[in-house]
Amino acid sequence: MKQYTLYLDESETHQFDAKRKKNVNAHFCMAGIIVEDADIESLDHSLCQLKRAVWPELPNPESVILHQMNILNADKGRLDETLYPEYKKFRHKQQQKVFYSELKKVFVGNPITILGSSIHLEHLQSYYGVQNRNKPDRYLVAMQLLLENYCHFLCAQNARGRIIYEYIELLANEKLRDRYYHIKLMGSMYIARATAEQRLLGLDFVSKTDNVAGLQIADFVPNAFARDHAGYTQSKYNIFSTLKYHCYDGLLQQPGRFGVKYMP
Secondary structure, X not given: OEEEEXXXXXXXXXXXEOOOOEEEEEEXXXXXXXXXXXXXXXXXXXXXXXXXXXXXOOOOHHHOOOOHHHHHHHHHOOOOOOOOHHHHHHHOHHHHHHHHHHHHHHHHOXXXXXXXXXXXXXXXXXXXXXXXXXXXXHHHXXXXXXXXXXXXXXXXXXXXXXXXXXXXXXXXXXXXHHHHHHHXXXXXXXXXXXXXXXXXXXXXXXXXXXXXXXXXXXXXXXXXXXXXXXXXXXXXXXXXXXXXXXXXXXXXXXXXXXXXXXXX
């Protein structure tokens, strides 16, 4: 039986309402990439090629850890260059263009499938908050939507799969692990408990500093879909069309249902 790994990350996007002095139109996205374990070595190789192409001036470019936020901060002039000197080049649009061109090659050159879920947080609260008598759990909702489609994918491949999530902090990690095993042990609306138990192998947390290729690539997935769901424009240089192309379609040409699912 084949084995896959889903590398997951999360992102939240919103706008600040100056009149109300609060964030509005907030969207939370949990998303990432699925890679067959047999293809992980090839993915590692592709990421190293990207780093050598983007940072040829460095003696060891493979050691650079990719962070989308660092690129965005450099573009906005708020990068801490003492901590991330290798990212100051992205103050220049041409360097951003080079980076995203190389990142696109990673997706084109590897069998990658994108999966995730995005939630309109204000709608979640207004629909299910019941006059503040109930507190919907964004992580549980996002995880359930995502795991249903991950199990669907694994069934379609007759495979089993694990999840690697970017390390947050110990308490948050354990809360997220609890939500994962709640769904695995109970099943969900669309996935039977027996299916979840058979197909899902486990959830592990890994620090981005461990230089795991899958996590670094997954870092560029959730913010793009959160922005799309919220109706915001993408950054000038991006690979959103490539990300959409790689979304899982459930073998039914329905990536909106089975790839990155938007909860209104």
